Amino acid sequence: MKVAIGNDHAAPQLKLAVVEHLEGQGIECIDLGCAIGEKCDYPVAAARVCECVLSGEASLGILICGTGVGMSLAANKFRGIRAACCSECFSARLTREHNDANVLCFGARVVGEGTALDLVDTFVHTEFSNEERHKRRIGLIEEIENKNL
Numbered sequence: 325m326k327v328a329i330g331n332d333h334a335a336p337q338l339k340l341a342v343v344e345h346l347e348g349q350g351i352e353c354i355d356l357g358c359a360i361g362e363k364c365d366y367p368v369a370a371a372r373v374c375e376c377v378l379s380g381e382a383s384l385g386i387l388i389c390g391t392g393v394g395m396s397l398a399a400n401k402f403r404g405i406r407a408a409c410c411s412e413c414f415s416a417r418l419t420r421e422h423n424d425a426n427v428l429c430f431g432a433r434v435v436g437e438g439t440a441l442d443l444v445d446t447f448v449h450t451e452f453s454n455e456e457r458h459k460r461r462i463g464l465i466e467e468i469e470n471k472n473l
């Protein structure tokens with residue numbers, strides 16, 4: 325599995341902790357975020373990660389800013405991206421099982437490193453349930469995208 329990861333200037337250290345954690349499990353990370361000491365506007369990092377996921381180069385994306393909210397707002401402007409901003413593992417699990425979310429967002433000023441790594445583990449190791457009712461609801465999201473994006 326390859327995961328694309330992006331961050332703005334609020335989160336370079338937490339991004340590095342996530343990369344080290346995932347690579348320790350043999351999961352390759354494509355780092356598209358900014359380094360310590362650099363400045364980066366969150367929509368720029370969000371766009372890089374979403375394009376990487378939509379191209380198929382990465383199967384999932386992770387976006388970290390101060391709150392996770394700006395990243396999720398930007399990411400959800402991409403047709404085919406389902407980005408979920410989570411700060412606890414129940415939502416991170418259910419957004420994979422029910423929403424087939426393909427991008428996880430969280431805030432470096434909201435969650436500590438321990439919670440962040442738990443969120444990431446939950447997200448990348450949970451599969452979509454593939455149940456008809458959830459597929460139908462995702463289809464309804466796609467109808468909204470088709471009308472409005």
Ligand code: RB5
Binds near residue numbers: 334390391392395
């Ligand atoms: C940057 O200061 C901050 O606005 C950003 O990291 C994020 O929290 C936006 O949603």
